[in-house]
Amino acid sequence: MENVKQDILYWSKRLYQKGLMPATSGNVSVKINDNILISKSGVCVNDMKEEDLVLMDLSGNSLEQNKKPSSEKFLHICVYEQRDDIKAVVHSHCPYITAFAAANKEIDKHFLPEFTYCFDKIPLAPYSTPSSLELAQNTAEYFKKYSCVLMANHGIVVGADSIKNCFYMLETIKNYAETYFAAEILGGAKLLNKKQVEAIKKLRK
Numbered sequence: 001m002e003n004v005k006q007d008i009l010y011w012s013k014r015l016y017q018k019g020l021m022p023a024t025s026g027n028v029s030v031k032i033n034d035n036i037l038i039s040k041s042g043v044c045v046n047d048m049k050e051e052d053l054v055l056m057d058l059s060g061n062s063l064e065q066n067k068k069p070s071s072e073k074f075l076h077i078c079v080y081e082q083r084d085d086i087k088a089v090v091h092s093h094c095p096y097i098t099a100f101a102a103a104n105k106e107i108d109k110h111f112l113p114e115f116t117y118c119f120d121k122i123p124l125a126p127y128s129t130p131s132s133l134e135l136a137q138n139t140a141e142y143f144k145k146y147s148c149v150l151m152a153n154h155g156i157v158v159g160a161d162s163i164k165n166c167f168y169m170l171e172t173i174k175n176y177a178e179t180y181f182a183a184e185i186l187g188g189a190k191l192l193n194k195k196q197v198e199a200i201k202k203l204r205k
Helices: 002-017 074-082 095-102 114-116 133-144 163-185 195-200
Strands: 027-033 036-041 053-057 090-094 148-152 155-160
Touching: 002 027, 002 036, 002 148, 002 163, 027 074, 027 163, 036 074, 053 074, 074 090, 074 133, 074 155, 090 163, 095 148, 095 163, 114 148, 114 155, 114 163, 148 163, 155 163
Parallel strands: none
Antiparallel strands: 027 036, 027 090, 036 053, 090 155, 148 155
């Protein structure tokens, strides 16, 4: 448990320092057997200490007295329910990525080979009230096929086998988003054609 906590704290600081988790927005968790270790409600992940991590069961009940899990706890729980290979979940409000969610646009334009290699697309889940069970269920449904999902007018949630790989996925998407907006200023990114996209996908094997 101690090693898991230190791992969460290390990668949470990286998330903040890369602009992926501004202020007290967003939340992180790691699944440990039949429990979930999740960031406390209202904490800035850059300032987070071990006592700001809350152990809860798979129903969202805190297993630690006087410690309140993140308000988005049901989102994390529902994502874990979809796939056994997901062991960590990060919910981010990175401005460049969230711009797509605010515009209600999925991320699906292929112009960077490294994005195409990692993702087919980042789908957009419909809007629901933040922290609601409806939001959690509607968003988690996409994890049957995808590992990163935008939430309309909200942000993005990613799931992976480790919090480190959640970080790498978010950093890759942030790089895509920043490049997209810069390319728009220069007249728009030139998309890879279907043959080029398929050639990159073959490199995954």
